[in-house]
Amino acid sequence: MQKLTKREDQIMQLIWQSDGMFIRDIVERLPHPKPHYNTVATIVKILVKKGFLTSEKLGNVDRYNAVVSMEAYRKEDISNIKKKYFDNSFSKMMAHFAKQEQLTDEEIQELIAIIKSKKV
Amino acid sequence: MQKLTKREDQIMQLIWQSDGMFIRDIVERLPHPKPHYNTVATIVKILVKKGFLTSEKLGNVDRYNAVVSMEAYRKEDISNIKKKYFDNSFSKMMAHFAKQEQLTDEEIQELIAIIKSKKV
């Protein structure tokens, strides 16, 4: 899967959170300094070409929808983190999180419950 | 903290795995197609300027060391993942991992042990 550039990523995040967006909506929801309408249009077109988005014409306006799901992209993204920092070891990564987050005992119990419920 | 570009990241990974590298070592350890010596030197100089590396002269050759630790950078990197994909919620992220990774019962037990040992 191709990687998203910073701007592309930012725009994909918005579209993933919605169900279909027009260029004008994207511009509106981007933080200051808002890029030019055509700037966004250009990047959206690149995203269509890369296969991340499809467009559908509503009247004379294009609405864009995600083709690649957030989950699919996220999976890759996280898999890269695991590879890059944790020797591709899931346990190592988890140990890091547990330590990093300075969890309280209650949070740890909660976490254990979550983990168990997902599988057992 | 500034973000690393792809090439910068790749070079930082090598330096983090070592303790101090010369340009020639970096070039040698990069996968094919190996970039030009001066290409690496340029990027290394950018990394010094960004505050990720320091140089020390050994004889007339520069050796480069990490200033920003891998752990510090990794922490940021992971924190962004959490923010970007999991609404900044640690529990949500953990739930995802447990599900995504298709852990066996044993692995889950192991994981729980790891989490407990880190805190309790």
Next chain:
DNA sequence: GTAGATATACTAATTTATTAGTAGAATTTT
């Protein structure tokens, strides 16, 4: 239907990232 507003295609400018050439200094070999 004319004026004003909005959307898109096309194109190009600008910025950032990556690559590498040339020249000269230092080092090693002969």
Next chain:
DNA sequence: AAAATTCTACTAATAAATTAGTATATCTAC
């Protein structure tokens, strides 16, 4: 010490990413 090699500083070319201008089409309100 001359020749060959290695390293660096400086500079610039190329490529990728981001930004936005101009022209044209479409719609909306009057």
